[in-house]
Amino acid sequence: MAARNGRTVRDLRRGNRTAVLQRLYFDGPMSRFELGPATGLSSGSISNVVAELVADGLVEEAGTVESDGGRPRTLLRVTPASGHMIGIDVGETRVRVELFDLTLTELARAERPLEHHGYDVEIIVGHIRDGIAEVLAETDVAPERLLGVGIGVPGIVAHTPEQGAVVHGQTIGWDAVPLESLLRSTCGLPDSVPYFIDNGARTLGQAEMWFGAGRGARTAVVVLFGSGVGACLVTEEVEQGRSVEWGHLTVRVRGRRCRCGALGCLDAYAGAEALIDRWREEGGRPPEGTDEETALTAMVAAAYPPEGTGTDPVALAVLEEAAEYVGAGLSDLINLFQPERILIGGWAGLQLGTRLLPAVRRYAASYALRHPAERVCIDLGKLGPDAVTVGAAILPLADFFAHGGQRDAHGRGRHGERA
Template sequence: MPASNRQTIRDLRRNSRSAVLQRLYFDGPMSRQALGTATGLSSGSISTITAELVAEGLIEEAGTVGSDGGRPRNLLRVRAGCAYLVGVDVGETRVRVELFDLDLTELARCEHPLERDGHDVDTVVRHISEGVADVLGQASIPLELLLGVGVGVPGIVERRSPDGALVHGQTIGWDAVPLEARLRGTAGLPEETPFFIENGAQTLGRAEMWFGGGRGTADAAIVLFGSGVGACVVTGGTILEGTRSSASEWGHMTVRVGGRRCRCGSRGCLEAYAGAEALVERWREQGAAISPDTDEESAIAALIAAAHPRDPGTAPDPAAVAVLAETAEYLGAGLSNLINLYNPERILLGGWAGLQLAPYILEEVRRHADAYSLRYPAERVTIDVGRLGPDAVTVGAATLPLARFFASGGRRSEPAGEAGLTPGQAGWRASLLLRAPASQG
């Protein structure tokens, strides 16, 4: 006998609270009248729900707005200090931890560097735990107001284990690592504090789709270009994620049979040609004198300076120019596969290396992507730079507990799956504009 899909009164109540919270968060401040129109709820339901949310400290008055000949209407907004979020980026070279309020204003951050082969599980767990404790201590946040900790990681995230998310990170030597279970009860947090584990490219994609260059787009691909490369693919407004899709591992598609050895162990992967680590290595092979101790960000900056010297009297380094040109072609070819497979309306290039290189290679990337793509999907896609800056992975990680907060109608004691969200304008905008890169390329 098929299961009933009828909703209980409790379900309806939670969904109504969720709708009000989401509208106020993404489109607020709003009046009660505007909320009724936006959510389709009756004026009586809006009055009751907003009274509850005000009493619980989740929303607050935000001034008034005039009406046509009537009394001014009171505006409401989500209260930024009613709850807090932690976002973690387990990157290739460091673990970054940031604490946010609900407006996504950064309240505290810390970073722990990782050695070149430093993704030992115990080390990463310790860095995350110490980082969470550090940022909470810096801001003196009451633990009961913490919604949870979102963590972006390299690799595929599997959620079929009863112990929580497992991470398959082949490039860093992780095989079914029970990261969620390892993190529970750490950093002095209560045992019930939720941890949300997701691929780093996926968390970048969430951030750009909710708050950045992907807003208003149903079909998109957001590329994380750092030491390696990955992608978040969105089709019909849904992120392809988890064990249902390995789209985030786009960097390990084969672009050259029998090509360069990739960190994953295979040959000819896109990442072996287009990742920042590969760029530096290829330039070194062409004779560049780069110390083994030079970090990747400094090496990429040096590569750009050699290819595009600021002194008009200095000739560009031919090897650096050739490496950038080859990188643009491989990246464009890789994007063409996303274009042909998923027909996105928009592709966004993000990640620290992507943002650093975009002003110098983006036009060539667009040209090669168009040349390698089928005509019809190529004509409807735009390729631009992400809008949230090089640290957007932590913002995206913080959206994981935020999504649960909305889906549960603001009740921390009622777990729920992620609700569909329709971003608009609200208090988060000013916070995230500060993170945007100075130049969009």
């Protein structure tokens, strides 16, 4: 039976379940009495939905609270062990795999360094396969109990009906890599477990908007600094966020060669790989035989040494110039999207942000239009270097909530596409 607006009774029931689950998830524990005004549902609907969710094992009692003159009210919360998700960050220096319960408490993690093989597809797929097997074995979580596997990757992700998620990662040498098909044929997870593969900047944005510095903002841009640079745009029209290739915005005509092959990209002036290369080219001495994270740490320490220690003028000049390029790049985001907040994350962003944030804010304000610049807050993300992994795990969780917490209602085909 269809309602007047085209929604069926099943759709309405699923929407009610979603409303209650999400309210308990973000604001619980709550009583049935509080859930009514919080969700806009009638007391009868709340009673029915809660009864269903308790019967499904998704909601449980969490104590009582005194009421004004009446009986104590029972508090409800989402049951942590009622679902599990895997979040994976295919990063520049390592592949990180984490297993979470439904409340995003980390239960296990595995890391595989990327040393000499770079972004060899077979190596990456093997690291993901082994990491998934390791975290499941460590916790005895049955694979069929997974709500899904979320993966953040560099590059543009296209979703196809034939091969699922296909990754176009120009900066890492991936040309239409059918990553989802490769994982399905390699990882050995049941066909019922969906994969959610997206750009790492978007998964970072998901995490910061749900649990970090973006909570409560209607419009925000979350930028990721690692080896390269990316961003995620969140607006009222695109609540789940959309990745934008901000790192390949041209900031200097006929400038430095970027990893993508073009000239003058922001990535070539602000990504960790480019910063270390520029330090070396201009006479600096990055530590040999170390990964990018260690080398960037050394560069920051050389530019901003402890009191009484000499400053490396080359490192300082490169970082100060990078702050201006980043500020100019942020001014474009301010002018284009007029966000309430811009949040800086990623392992390199968090390292550099504590030193460069004041200068970045100053340059962004000087290059942007005055009206939107006066209304934006530029700050660091709150979730630390694990934010991409947490955000990747949010992808299956958000899908689970959207379907009212029903495992058999994903409506997905073989490759995770909506049927």
